[in-house]
Amino acid sequence: MAAQSVAVQLLLLQVVVVAAVVLVGGALALADARGDQRREAETATLLVAHTVATTPEVVDAVAAPDPTAVLQPYALAVQQQTGTDFVVIMTTDGRRWTHPDPTQIGLTFRGTIAGAQQGRDVTEEYVGTLGPSVRSVVPVRSGGRVVALVGVGITTDRLSRSFWPNLVPIGLAALAVLAVGTAGAGLVSRRVRRQTGGLPERDLSRMLDYHDAVLHSVREGIVLVGLDHRVRLVNDEARRLLGADPPVGEPVGPELPQALAAxxxxxxxxxxxxxxxxxxILVVNHTTARWRGRALGTVTTLRDRTELQAATRELDSVRSLADALHAQVHESGNRMHTVVSLMELGRTDEAIGFATGELDRGGRLDAQILEHVGDPVVAALLLGLTAKASERGVTLRLAPASSVGAHELDDHDLLTLVGNLVDNAVDAAATRGPEGRTPEVTVDLTTAGRALRLVVEDSGPGVAPADRERIVRRGWSTKSTDSVAGRGLGLALVLQTVRRLGGTLDIDASALGGARFTVSVGGGR
Structure with missing residues (x-):
């Protein structure tokens, strides 16, 4: 048998509950109606009994030689007029003077009369000669003493016959409530069906289990934000990547970087x-979450690209160095051909002068870098950047005061600072320098222990004072807008590294005509 959907189960459950409520309510209504009827019968019999007991002719007839002759016709008339089943007038010891059945006259009354003998009203349900009845017995007083008793009763058969007609409105009301409840349950079931897709409970439970398992096992961070800009879901990977735990149900933003929160x-x-x-370094994808054409909010996925970005930058450096070496090989080949040609022409002295001049120009900066930079990693980076700058027509100079000896700084941090600042400076000098200005970049780098001072200047267009605040934000770049994804991370990475090391980054104008970036960490201020 196919599993029933949650909507059908809910409908059946609601119908059962409504039916049970209607049945219980109907039973309580019937019980209440029977109670009201019995109380009305008690009130009616007590009222009739008091009326008879206070009638003067009844009081006078009690003292007559033959009370039955006077009281029997009277009692029957009262019984007929009031709709009661019996009106019994009796002696104080319970011997009847009147009764609907004349054969019972003179016999003892069946019921409780002790209270009435003492002057109190008695109301009870008792089985008498006419069957079960609701009856009231009151005293007849004359001269301040009890001289007789009056009993008035209505049989339960009469009460039952008059009660059943009351079932019709109660039954109709119960049916109306049942119909309205069933209709309401149907509407709720229809809504639940739309929201659950008509899936059975087992499938929904399995789907939720899979949903929870997937969210906590995927290697991407997932953050769901509702239309009210409040966080609705954060998986474990998102908490790890963000280094924070955005509270579910609260507005997104306070614990996240401003740009990411926006x-x-x-x-x-x-x-x-x-x-x-x-x-x-996180790669962020953000889109609107929709269900059946209705927007539910937004979903943001986060991927960690820190290590990949570092490897990419190292690969870019190696590629740049390889391209530069390739260009130098080509250039060296041309120079070699020139030297050979001069020698073949017999112009040996000019060939020797040309060759030694080229060697002197090519090795001067390399020797300077190797002399002042003792760290092989930084030296290799500067050599690669020098070759890259030369290929782009930019002269890269190392300040004579530069000194990179033994230090306690992380090589990765040094590569981030030097590589990004010099790379950006070369770009600025090569692509944005005013006409007539020689494209050049100078680097002044000094390290000692955990202290660092790095000054990079270029001959580019510089940075306007208004742009110096936003230049280090993610997305600002010296490159053209059609560059690769991740554009603008370089300067932001520099600022991030400087802040982590407890240093400062200053931006001002350079004597070369462009911008000057100064990084100071520790005692290198």
Whole structure:
């Protein structure tokens, strides 16, 4: 048998509950109606009994030689007029003077009369000669003493016959409530069916289990934000990558970087946008989450690209160095051909002068770098950047005061600072330098222990004072807008590294005509 959907189960459950409520309510209504009827019968019999007991002719007839002759016709008339089943007038010891059945006259009354003998009213349900009845017995007083008793009763058969007609409105009301409840249950079931897709409970439970398992096992961070800009879901990987735990149900933002929080709260779609969060480089994708055409909020996925970005930058450096070496090989080949040609022409002295001049120009900067930079990693980076700058027509100079000896700084941090600043400076000098200005970049680098001072100047267009605050934000770049994804991370990475090391980054104008970036860490200020 196919499993029933949650909507059908809910409908059946609601119908059963409504039916049970209607049945219980109907039973309580019937019980209440029977109670009301019995109380009305008690009130009616007590009222009739008091009326008879206070009638003067009854009081006078009690003292007559033959009370039955006077009281029997009277009692029958009262019984007929009031709709009661019996009106019994009796002696104080319970011997009847009247009764609907004349054969019972003179016999003892069946019921409780002790209270009435003492002057109190008695009301009870008792089985008498006419069957079960609701009856009231009251005293007849004359001269301040009890001289007789009056009993008035209505049989339960009469009460039952008059009660059953009351079932019709109660039954109709119960049916109306049942119909309304069933209709309401049907509407709720229909809504639940739409929201659950008509899936059975087992499938929904399995789906939730899979949903939870996937969210906690995927290697991408996932953050769901509702239309009210409040966080609705954060998986474990997102908490790890963000280094924070955005509280579910609270507005997105306070514990996240401003740029990332703005992206998460934005309705626009974002594809492969790079963000800096702590020490991590995250690739962010952001889109609107929809269900059957209805927007539910936004979903943001986070991927860690820190290590990949570092490897990419190292690969770019190696590629740049390889391209530069390839260009130098080509250039050296041309120079060699020139030297050989001069020698074949017999112009040996000119060939020797040309060759030694080229060697002197090519090795002067390399020797300077190797002399002042003792760290082989930094030296290799500067040599590669020098070759790259030369290929682009930019002269890269190392300040004579530069000194990179033994230090305690992490090579990765040094590569981040030097590589990004020099690379950006070369770009600025090569692509944005004013006409007539020689494209050049100078680097002044000094390290000692955990102290660092790095000054990079270029001959580019410089940085306007208004741009110096936003130049280090993610996305600002010296490159053209059609560059690769991750554009603008370089300067932001520099600022991130400087802040982590407890240093400062200053930006001002350079004597070369462009910008000057000064990084100071520790005692290197």
């Amino acid at each position: 992206t998460m709260a934005s309705p626009r779609d974002v594809r492969d946008e790079w963000h800096l969060v702590g020490d991590r």
